Amino acid sequence: MDNKIKRLKEKGVVLTIQRMAVLEVLNNSSNHPTVEKIHKKLLRKYPTLSLATVYNTLQVLRQAGEIQELNIGREKRFDPSIDPHHHFYCRGCERIIDLEISCPIAQKGSIDGHKIESVQAIFFGTCADCLKKGKDNA
Amino acid sequence: MDNKIKRLKEKGVVLTIQRMAVLEVLNNSSNHPTVEKIHKKLLRKYPTLSLATVYNTLQVLRQAGEIQELNIGREKRFDPSIDPHHHFYCRGCERIIDLEISCPIAQKGSIDGHKIESVQAIFFGTCADCLKKGKDNA
DNA sequence: ATTCCTGATTATAATTTTTATTAGGTTAAA
DNA sequence: TTTAACCTAATAAAAATTATAATCAGGAAT
Numbered sequence: 167m168d169n170k171i172k173r174l175k176e177k178g179v180v181l182t183i184q185r186m187a188v189l190e191v192l193n194n195s196s197n198h199p200t201v202e203k204i205h206k207k208l209l210r211k212y213p214t215l216s217l218a219t220v221y222n223t224l225q226v227l228r229q230a231g232e233i234q235e236l237n238i239g240r241e242k243r244f245d246p247s248i249d250p251h252h253h254f255y256c257r258g259c260e261r262i263i264d265l266e267i268s269c270p271i272a273q274k275g276s277i278d279g280h281k282i283e284s285v286q287a288i289f290f291g292t293c294a295d296c297l298k299k300g301k302d303n304a
Numbered sequence: 305m306d307n308k309i310k311r312l313k314e315k316g317v318v319l320t321i322q323r324m325a326v327l328e329v330l331n332n333s334s335n336h337p338t339v340e341k342i343h344k345k346l347l348r349k350y351p352t353l354s355l356a357t358v359y360n361t362l363q364v365l366r367q368a369g370e371i372q373e374l375n376i377g378r379e380k381r382f383d384p385s386i387d388p389h390h391h392f393y394c395r396g397c398e399r400i401i402d403l404e405i406s407c408p409i410a411q412k413g414s415i416d417g418h419k420i421e422s423v424q425a426i427f428f429g430t431c432a433d434c435l436k437k438g439k440d441n442a
Numbered sequence: 443a444t445t446c447c448t449g450a451t452t453a454t455a456a457t458t459t460t461t462a463t464t465a466g467g468t469t470a471a472a
Numbered sequence: 473t474t475t476a477a478c479c480t481a482a483t484a485a486a487a488a489t490t491a492t493a494a495t496c497a498g499g500a501a502t
Contacts, residue, residue: 180449180450182451184450185450200488201488201489202487215451215452216454217452217453217489218452218489218490218491219450219452221489222451237375237376237377237426240459240488241488242488242489254416254420263416263418265415265416267409267415269425270408271427276429277405277427278401278403280401280430280431281429281430282392282427282428282429283395283429284427284428285425286425286426287407287423287424287426288423288424288425289410289415289418289422290420290423290424291414291418291419291421293417293418293419294416294418297418297419318468318470318478318479320468320469320478320479322479322480323479338459339460340458340459352480352482353480353481354480354481355481355482356460356461356462356480356481356482356483357479357480357481359459359460360480378458378489380460
């Protein structure tokens with residue numbers, strides 16, 4: 167968290183109360199929240215904080231490379247971790263689980279002459295918990 | 305194409321004119337079109353075909369496992385190929401390029417006890433063409 | 443301290459994307 | 473041919489995101 171703030175300052179990002187608050191909520195969450203979820207949580211502490219600010223802030227943070235934006239399902243989701251890792255989406259409980267793996271192809275830096283900057287892999291399936299509960303409707 | 309139709313019939317999917325038309329457009333496209341693009345193209349031949357039908361059909365085809373739905377950017381995009389392959393999204397020209405690779409982890413069928421059914425990997429970066437043109441604003 | 447400037451925030455409107463509804467039409471089976 | 477099931481079109485509604493304009497906050501210069 168402190169490192170992120172330091173890097174943001176170095177990049178010339180103005181660190182307002184609102185931006186710090188968004189960053190904090192994201193850092194303390196492990197469930198890849200949607201914009202709506204982040205906003206709802208913040209409203210408890212900052213009742214006037216607008217949804218637009220959350221959108222703006224998330225964009226600023228992403229452009230600064232301090233958070234990740236995930237395209238899973240209809241809504242965008244956000245991940246405070248920028249370490250190379252991937253995600254498992256369970257069709258049963260709809261959870262998004264972090265996977266501590268990194269893509270061997272991405273590490274090469276390029277493929278077919280295209281320069282790779284990042285990768286986002288989503289594994290779809292049924293998680294261990296749902297398998298146990300027999301929610302595997304295959 | 306013929307195989308797809310055969311499999312759809314076997315699965316009990318009613319093959320209407322509209323559904324065939326959507327499937328055909330998708331099969332003849334290599335640029336991973338959005339719902340809007342598919343609809344626009346179809347309107348030329350079928351002026352009354354509604355957007356809702358395109359949405360419905362794409363959902364039917366996806367649930368039947370005959371097409372792939374891609375979450376890249378804001379709009380959903382569709383891919384007629386269900387063979388294991390992945391995608392490269394160029395930040396320069398915004399093209400989506402097919403990558404003829406398959407994920408070694410997905411082939412194992414499971415990870416951390418979670419059952420894998422499919423994977424969707426998106427590599428972000430700058431494509432070979434844009435690199436040449438110096439569009440690599442890194 | 444006051445004014446000015448820049449950029450952030452708020453509130454709201456507008457747009458875009460997706461899903462739901464409903465009435466009418468088609469299709470396929472009995 | 474009649475019935476039941478399902479599909480389509482048109483429309484409305486909902487959900488998600490972006491744009492706009494007014495306001496506000498913090499520094500820099502006066």
